[in-house]
Amino acid sequence: MKGLESARTPEIVTIDGDYPAARLEQIWRSEPGLVGWLSSVDHKEIGKRYIVTAFVFLILGGLEALVMRAQLAGPELRLLSPEQYDQLFTMHGLSMIFLYAGPILTGFSNFLWPLLLGSRDMAFPRLNAFSYWVYLAAGLFIYAGFITGHGPDDGWFNYVPYASRAYDAGINIDVYALGLILLGISTTVGAANFVVTFLQTRAPGMSISRVPILTWGTLTASVANLLAVPSASLAFFLLWMDRQFGTRFFATAGGEPLLWQHLFWMFGHPWVYAIVLPAMGMVSDGLPTFCRRPLVGYTPVALSTVATMALGFGVWVHHMFATGMPSLALSFFSGASLIITLPSAVAVFAWTATIWTGRPVITTAFLFFASMIVLFVIGGVSGVMTGSVPVDWQLTDTYFVVAHIHYVLIGINVFPVVGGIYYWFPKMTGRLLDERLGQWNFWTMFVGFNVGFLPMHLLGLLGMPRRVYTYAYGMGWSSLNLVVSIGSLLFAVGVLLLLINIAISLRRGQAAGADPWGAPTLEWAIPSPPPSYNFAVIPMIASRHPLWETRLADDGARSTLTQGYLLDRGRETLGTTPLDARPNQILEMPEDSLAPLLLSLGLCGLFIGALVHAWWLAGLGGLGGFAALLDWLWPRYIHADLEKARD
C-alpha cells in the first residue's frame, strides 16, 4: 500500500454494462494455474482458504474429542493409555482454541471485510497471504509432532513445572512452544492488517457509526491480539529457552512457576474474547436481516463490544483463584469478572429485542443465530458462577468448567459460524445451501450439543475433575458420562450433515443471485461470487443500511452504489480518513507475489531447525526468509506507476 497523495484526483464514473468491470477484471484477476494460486493475494481467496483450513482443524479436534468420549463413556475403560489421552486432550484444545476458533473468524473477516467496507482488498494484501501461510505452517508443525507421537501433552494451558524438561523430557513441549510462536506471528500480522484496513479503507461516507458490527468485533479482537499475543509469545519463548538452554525463568529454584500462569492468562483471557466477539458480530449483523429490521441498539452494542475487551484485560487472575492469592486481589478480580456480564447483557437484550420488534423469517441461518442467544446465556451465567471466588474454588478444574468453555466456544463461536456459513455461503459460491437439510443440520447439532454438554455441569457439581483419563466406579459419574458421550456423537452427526449439505450444494445448490436474503449491507450489492475487484466503482455511503434505504422510512439518506470512484490504473483502492471516511488518498495495491509463501517457508525452516537442533537448517531458513522479504519489499514498480499517474 502506498499513498500517492495529490498525484491525481480519481475520476467518478457510472457503471454501464461491462464498463468498467471488464477492464478491472483484467487488472485484478490472479493468473490461472498453480503459481497463480500460490501467489494470489486476493482477500476472498485467502478468506476461503482460512475457513477451509480452520474447518479441517475443527474436524480433527472433533475426532480427537470423540475418541476421548469413547474412553470416558464408562468407568475404568482402557481404550487409551494415559499418555495417549493426555496428547489427545492437549491436541483437542490446541486445535479448537488456536487452530480453529481464531482462524475461522479471521477467515470470515478476511473474506467479508472489504465487501462490507466497500473496498477492493485489505490494506496489506501480501501480509494477508503471509498471515495465512504462516497459520497453515503452524498448524502443520503442531500436527506433525502429534502424528509422529511427539504431540504436546500438557494441555493447551501448558503449566510449568510439568512442562519443564525435568518432567516432560521429549520434544512434545518444544513442538507446542515453537508452533505457537509461529502461530503468534500469523495472528499478529493479521491483526495489524485488520486495524489498518478498518482505519484507512472504508468507502467514502462510511463513518465509524455506519460499519457493520462484525467489523467492530474483529477490530476489537485485533487490537486485543496486538496487545495480548506478545505476552504468550514471550512465555513460549522463555519456556523454550528454559528447556533448551537451561535458563531459569520458570524454574522452581531461581525462577517462578507462577509467572507462566500470569503470562499465559494475560494472553489467554483476552484471547477468549477475541474468538467470540467477531462471532457475536456475525449474529448482530445476520439476525436483523431475518428479523427484517435494523439491529436494536447499534451504538450500545458496538460500545459494549469494545467494553468487553477492555474489561477482558483485567480478569486474567480468575483462572488462578486457587493459586493462593491474598483475599484483596481475589476480591478485585472477582468483581472485575462479574462486571463483564454488563456488556454481554447489552448484546443479549439487543438481540432479543430485535426478534420481538421485528418479524423474523425462519431460515437455517436464523435458527443458528437465534439459538446462539440461549447458548450464550448458559455459557454466560456459568461464567458468572466461576467468577465468584468461593464458588470457583469448588468449580474450577471440574467438568463444570468444561461445560462452561464449550457453551462459550461452541455456543458463541461454532453456532454463529455455522449460521454464518448458511448466510454467506451464497455470497462465497453463488449457490444457496439446502434449507431442508439445513433444518436437520440445525436440530441435530442443537440437540446433540445440549445432550452432550448440559450434563457436564452436573458432572462438575458432582465433583468430576477435568483432564482425568479415567474415573472409578461408584462416584456417581458413570451414567452421566455415557449420556455425554452419546450427545457428543449426535453433535458430530450434526456437523457431518453440514459437510454433506456443503458437498451437495456446491454442485447442485440453487443459484443465489446477488442478494438472496434481502440484506442491508454492501456485500449483497455485488454479484455472488464477487468479482476479483469486488466493486466496479467505490460506492459512496450515506447510512448504516445502504441496501435498505428505500425500504426504511428514514431520513432519506441515499448511498450511491452505481456511481463512484473508478480507480483503474493498476490495482488501486480508495484511502479514507479514520473516523469520517473522507477520501484522502489513492491506495496502490500490490500485485500477486510468491514472496509471502517463500517467507513462510523460510520461517518453517527456521522453526523446524530450532526444534530438532539442526542449526544449519535454521540458518538456511532464516536467510531464505530474508531473501523473500527483500523481494517482497523491493521498490520495483513505483516509477512505472508515477508515469501512469502523469498521463
Place this chain on the structure above:
Amino acid sequence: MAGLLGPSAGRIWPMNFLWTDGPRANPATALTWGVTVLSLFVVVVITLLVVIGVVVRRRRGIPAADAPIEQQGDGLAWITIGLALTLIALAATLVWTMAALAAIDSPASPPTVTLLVTGHEWWWEVRYLGVGPSRSFTTANEIHIPVGQPVKVWLEGADVIHSFWVPALTGKTETIPGRTNLTWLQADRPGVYRGQCAEYCGLQHAHMAVYVIAEPPAAFEAWRRTQMLEAANAAGPQMEAGQAVFEARCAECHAVRGTGAHGAKGPDLTHLMSRQTLAAGAVANTTGGLSGWIANPQALKPGAKMPATYLSGPQLVELRAYLETLR
C-alpha cells in the same frame, strides 16, 4: 475404588459439593446453590423470551428477501430494563461473594491440628506437625482429623503443581513448588471424605485421591498416638526375611521408622496397614491388592513412579507378610 471406604455421612456422590460438611465449605455451598438457582432462572427466562418471541413474531410463507422491512420502535427499553435487572442480580452476587469469602477466610477458633501436605506425582505426603519433632510424624494419602475442630493445612509441591481438594470440606488450593500455601478444613460429622488432585499433573492425575477420615476426638487421639510409634523389628524367620527384602529393595524410596529403611521418595510405610488404600486410592489395601501392587505397579497405575520389583514368589510372600505387620 470409592466403595472401599464406604459411603459415609450420606455421601451418595463421594465428590459432590452440593452438600458439604464443614464451616470452611458450607458458606460457599450456600452461595453455589444461590447462584445456581439464579442462573437457572436467568436461562429459563431468556430462553422463554427467545422461543416465544420467535413463535409469536414469526412471519410465515414468504422468503426473507420479499419480506418488508419494518422498524417498530427503537427497542432500546429492552436494553435499559435488561441492564438494570442484570445490575441488581450482579450486585447481589458480588455482595454475597464477598461475605462468603470473609466467612471462610479463617476458622472461628484456633486450629487444634496442623498439617503439612505435599503433593507428589502421584500421591499425597501428609506430615502432622506437633510441638517438637517427637510429636510429629509422616503418613500418606489418608488424613485423620478430629470432628468439630479446625485443622490448619500448609500446602507444598514436591515436583509439579497439584491441587488439594476435598469437596465436602474445602475448595481447591494449589500446591506449587517453591511456595507454601495455606488452607484449612473442619468436618462437622464423623465420616470418610474423599478428595482428589484437581490440577492436571501428568500421567496419573486421575489416580491421586486423598481421604479425610473425621473421627471423634478420642478416637483421633488414639490414632495419633499409634502413628507416632516406631515399627517394631520383625520377629520370626519369615518376617525377618521380609524385612531384609524390604530394606534391600524398597528402602531406597520408602521409610519404616525404627528400622533401617529411610527412603523419602515414596510414602512412609511405618503404619501401612492402618491405611485402607494403596497408591493414592488406586488399589484396595487388601492382601490381594498389596501383592498385585508390589508385583506389578505399572499394570494398576501406568506411569506411576514405583517400578516393577521383579521379586521371586517366595520373596513376594515374605515381603507381604512383613508389610502386614506394619499396623
